[in-house]
Amino acid sequence: MLAVNLICSPNVATVAATEDVAKAAALMRAQHVGDLVVVESRGNARVPIGILTDRDIVVGVIAERIAPDAVTVRDTMTRNPLTVREDASVEFALREMRRYGVRRAPVVRANGDLVGMITIDDVIQHLAVQMSRLADLIRLEQDAELRARP
Numbered sequence: 450m451l452a453v454n455l456i457c458s459p460n461v462a463t464v465a466a467t468e469d470v471a472k473a474a475a476l477m478r479a480q481h482v483g484d485l486v487v488v489e490s491r492g493n494a495r496v497p498i499g500i501l502t503d504r505d506i507v508v509g510v511i512a513e514r515i516a517p518d519a520v521t522v523r524d525t526m527t528r529n530p531l532t533v534r535e536d537a538s539v540e541f542a543l544r545e546m547r548r549y550g551v552r553r554a555p556v557v558r559a560n561g562d563l564v565g566m567i568t569i570d571d572v573i574q575h576l577a578v579q580m581s582r583l584a585d586l587i588r589l590e591q592d593a594e595l596r597a598r599p
Contacts, residue, residue, distance in 0.1 A: 453542050454535035456575045457556045457565035463488045466498060470510050470525055471517035473501055486555050486563060487526050494562035497555040499526035532557045535564050539575075542567050 464473050464485040487499035501522050509525045510517055531549045533542045535556050556565040
């Protein structure tokens, strides 16, 4: 069982729910991301309470002709996002992501503290590395066979 924390990205762009959408969009541009995890502080933990995507901004703000600086992240974000515990298996995360119909999920500690983000891209990249290693194994096995039995 491969745990989510072994392949998730620890670099997560975050924003406060009280920020206006224009500032959130500028943050997305500056960080070269298409989503922000909306967090609130609870003690020493930064707990995900939502996700704001570039699509949320386009469909929920721009298409509705709402001024991005007149609406907050809280008004636009997807609330109560799927989160996955850092010790959960990748298989569990994929099942939940499929069930929720999402391509990404914040990864949290047992206390809810944000530690990373797992995405479909992370899983595909991990699988590609594993497939490459398997291909190497097959090639090395064939080479060993040729050396042992010329």
